[in-house]
Amino acid sequence: MLNRGLDKLELLRIVEAVANEKSIDKELVIESMEGAIQKAALTKFGNDNNIQVTIDRETGEIKIQKVLDIVETIEDSNREISLDEAKSINKKNKDLKVGDKIFEELPQVDFGRIAAQSAKQVISQRVKEAEKNRQYQDFIDKQGQILSGIIKRLEYGNVIIDLGKAEGVIKKDELIPREILKTGDRVKAYCYEVKKEIKGHQIFLSRAHPQFLARLFFQEVPEIYEGVIEIKSVARDPGSRAKICVSSKDNSIDPVGACVGMRGSRVQTIVNELYGEKIDIIKWTEDLPTLISESLSPAEIQKVLIDQDNKRIDVILTEENLSKAIGRRGQNVRLASKLTNFEIDILTDKEDSERRQAEFKDRTENLIKGLEVDETLGQLLVSEGFQGIEEISQANVDDIAKIEGIDEDTAKELIERSKENLIKEKEEVSKKLKELGMEESLTNLKGITQGMLVLLGSRNIKTISDFADLSSDELIGGFDEIKGKKVRIEGYLEEFSLSREEADQLIMSAREIAYK
Numbered sequence: 001m002l003n004r005g006l007d008k009l010e011l012l013r014i015v016e017a018v019a020n021e022k023s024i025d026k027e028l029v030i031e032s033m034e035g036a037i038q039k040a041a042l043t044k045f046g047n048d049n050n051i052q053v054t055i056d057r058e059t060g061e062i063k064i065q066k067v068l069d070i071v072e073t074i075e076d077s078n079r080e081i082s083l084d085e086a087k088s089i090n091k092k093n094k095d096l097k098v099g100d101k102i103f104e105e106l107p108q109v110d111f112g113r114i115a116a117q118s119a120k121q122v123i124s125q126r127v128k129e130a131e132k133n134r135q136y137q138d139f140i141d142k143q144g145q146i147l148s149g150i151i152k153r154l155e156y157g158n159v160i161i162d163l164g165k166a167e168g169v170i171k172k173d174e175l176i177p178r179e180i181l182k183t184g185d186r187v188k189a190y191c192y193e194v195k196k197e198i199k200g201h202q203i204f205l206s207r208a209h210p211q212f213l214a215r216l217f218f219q220e221v222p223e224i225y226e227g228v229i230e231i232k233s234v235a236r237d238p239g240s241r242a243k244i245c246v247s248s249k250d251n252s253i254d255p256v257g258a259c260v261g262m263r264g265s266r267v268q269t270i271v272n273e274l275y276g277e278k279i280d281i282i283k284w285t286e287d288l289p290t291l292i293s294e295s296l297s298p299a300e301i302q303k304v305l306i307d308q309d310n311k312r313i314d315v316i317l318t319e320e321n322l323s324k325a326i327g328r329r330g331q332n333v334r335l336a337s338k339l340t341n342f343e344i345d346i347l348t349d350k351e352d353s354e355r356r357q358a359e360f361k362d363r364t365e366n367l368i369k370g371l372e373v374d375e376t377l378g379q380l381l382v383s384e385g386f387q388g389i390e391e392i393s394q395a396n397v398d399d400i401a402k403i404e405g406i407d408e409d410t411a412k413e414l415i416e417r418s419k420e421n422l423i424k425e426k427e428e429v430s431k432k433l434k435e436l437g438m439e440e441s442l443t444n445l446k447g448i449t450q451g452m453l454v455l456l457g458s459r460n461i462k463t464i465s466d467f468a469d470l471s472s473d474e475l476i477g478g479f480d481e482i483k484g485k486k487v488r489i490e491g492y493l494e495e496f497s498l499s500r501e502e503a504d505q506l507i508m509s510a511r512e513i514a515y516k
Contacts, residue, residue, distance in 0.1 A: 012060040030055050037062060045106060048078040052103070065103040072098055136201040139166060140194045146215045147205060151185045161187065166203060174206035176239040179275045188273065190215055208238035213279070216270045217244065221259050229255045232284045235338035239275050241327075243295060243335045247284035256281045282339070288313075292344070295336035299325035302349060306342075310499030313342045316352045343500055363387055370421045371414060380405060381414075393418035429454055439463040441513055447506050452493050459492055468510040472503040 015033070019026040038053040041064050045051060050067040068081040081089075086102050096102070149161040149168060157172035159181055170189055181187060189205035190212035206212060214234045223229040229248050236242040248255040259281045260267050267279055282294045289304040292313060303316040317325055325346050326333050337344045347355065360382055367378040370389045384403050386392050392400070392414055400411035429450040433443060436457035441464040443453055461467055476498050477491030493503075 030057065037064070041106065046078065048076075050079045051106070062108065064106040064108065066106055068102050068104060070096060070098050070100045070102065132201060136194065136196050139163075139191070139201065139203050143191050143194050144211070144215075145191055146188050146212070146219065147191050147203075148186065148188050151181055151183050151187055153183060154181075159187075161189065161205060163203065166201075168203035168205045170205045170207060174204075174208050176207050176275045176277070178239055179207070188216075207274075208236070210234040210236045210242075213242055213244060213270070213274065213277075216273060217259060220266050220269055221261075223248075223253060223255075223258045228253060229258055233339050233341070235335040236277070237331055237335060239277055241278045241280070241331055241335065242274075243280045243282060243339045245282045245284045245291075245295075245339055254283075256283050280335075288340075288342075292336070292340060292342070295339050296325045296332060296344075299332070301325075303352075310497070311342050311501070312499065313340075313344050314352070315344055315346050316349055317346070319348050319350065322346065322348055367392075370425075371417045373414070377406075389418045389421050393422055426450065433457065437462055442467055442510075445506070445510060445513070447502070447509070449496070452496060455492060455495075461492070464510050465514045468507065468514040470507060472500050472507060475503040475506070476500060 015026055015029045019029050034053045034055055037055075038051055041051045041053060042049065045066070052065050052067050054063045054065075055061070056063070067079075068086070069079060070083050070086050071080045072083070074080045074082055081102065083096065083098055086096050086100075089104070090096065090102050147161075147163055147168060149163040152160045152162040152167065154160070157175075159170040159175065161168040161170065168189070168191070170187075174189075175181070187207075189207050190209045191203060192206050192209055192211070193204040195202045195204065211234065213236055214231050217231060218224050221229065224231065224246075228250050229246055232245040232247055234242070234244050244259070246255040246259055248258075258266075267281065271277060271279060280297065282291075282297075285291050285294075288306055289301075292304050292315060293301040296315065299317060299321040301315055301317050301321075305314040305316070307313070315325065324332070327335075333344050333346055360379075363382045364375065364378040366388060367373060367381055367386075368375060371378075371392070373381075380403060381392070381400075386395070386400075395415065397408060397411045397415065400406055400414060401408045406414075432454050433450065436454070438453055438457050439462055442448070442456075442462065445464065445467070456462070456467065461470070470492070473489065473491065475491050475493045477489050477494040498506075
C-alpha cells in the first residue's frame, strides 16, 4: 500500500473504503496513514531525524519532509541547522531567523517489505483504536436503555450478546433466575453501564435490574413514553414478583389501567418478556399510609405508624392478614419496603398491644426506680408523654405542674431528682466502662453514647475493630422469616432507636478508623 507505484487516487479510495467500513472519520484514517509512512521513513532515513509526512486531502499526493530547527549553535546535525546554511538552502525566503524551521523534501522511495508491514500494523492499530472510541461514544449514549441482540456464546454462566458492532455481557447474577437462554436466541436487556478500559470498552447488560422493568413499560405504554404517566419507583424479585408505582399528570387517565392495557394486553407482554414474573401495578399517592397499604396488597391494613426521621414504618394488622403482608419468604414486605424507601415492620394488633404495654411498663419502672416515686405517679408521668428521666430533667416546672395531681413543689422535686439521677448514672457508667476495658478509640467514636458502650462491652464488643465488623442489622435489629414464621431479631443497640442510616454511619466511621 505504501509502494512508490501506488496510484494517488487509489490511496484516497482506500481511505474512503476503510472509513466507511469502520464507521470512522476519514481524517482519522489519513492521519493514521501519515503516522505509518512517517514510521517507515524513519526506518529508511534514520530515527535520529525529525520527519514529517503529509497526504494531500484532495489529490492523495504524499509529501515526506525532513524538519530542521534554525539555531545559533548546532548540537544535533540531524535536527538542527545554522541560519546561514538555512538561507543558502532556502534562498527565496530572506526573512528566516533563529527559531524558525525549514523543510527539506525527501525522495519518494519504495520503503521495502519490512517497512511496509510495519506501517500496515500502525494503520491497523490506530484504526482499531478509532473504531473502539467510536463504539464507546455510540454506546455511552445508550446507557440506561434497552438493547437487543443475538446470544453469541455462554461463558461460565455469563451470556455474551452480539449487538451488531459490539458485544455486551449479561453477568450470571444479572440474569432472571431459572430463565433458559440458548446460543442464537434474540434477547433484550437493560444497559446499566458502559465502561472504558485500556483493552477496549465493556457493555454491561441486565435482565434482573429494576430499570429493565421500567424501560419495558416505557416501550409498551405510549402514555409513559409521552410523559403523561410517570414511573415513581420500581422493586423487583427477578423472575418471581415485581412492584411498580405509577402516577398520572392527567386526572382523566387512570395510570394503573393504562399500564395494564385492554384485557391486560400491555402488562402481559412484559410478563412474558420477564419469564412469567408477576407484576403489581400501584397508583402513587402523596398520602403515605395509603401508599403503604396499597404496596402491601392483598393484605388489609389496620393502622400505619410512620417515623419520618428514621424512615421506618410500623404496619399493624390482624393475624389473618399477617402472612399476606409478609408474603412468601418475606417477599411482599421486602418489595414494598424497596418501593416506598421505608423500612417496614409488620405487627399484628396483638403484638402491637403487647409492645405498647411492655414499653409503658418499662418506662414506668425506670421512673419509679430513678426518681424514687410510687407506681401511680410513675404511670401518670408516662401517660402524659414523659418517656424517661432525661425528658423530665429538661422540662419546665409548669410543664409538670399542669398535670392533674402534681403541684409546683412536687414538680420542682421531680426535676431536681432527675438531674441528680443523671449525674449519678453518668458516674456509674464511666466506672463500668473502665471495668469492661473498653478501647479509647471506641469510646471516642462520634455518635456513640456511654449507654451504648456499656451494652456493647457486656457483649464483648470492646475495640473499634470489633464494632467495625458488625452489620447494621446486628445493631438495630429487625424481622426475619424462618420456616414460614416471622421471627424478631434483636439488635445490640435496639433500645436506643437508631435509624438504619445512623447505624450505617456509626459502622462506617469505625471502619475508617480501624482499617486506615
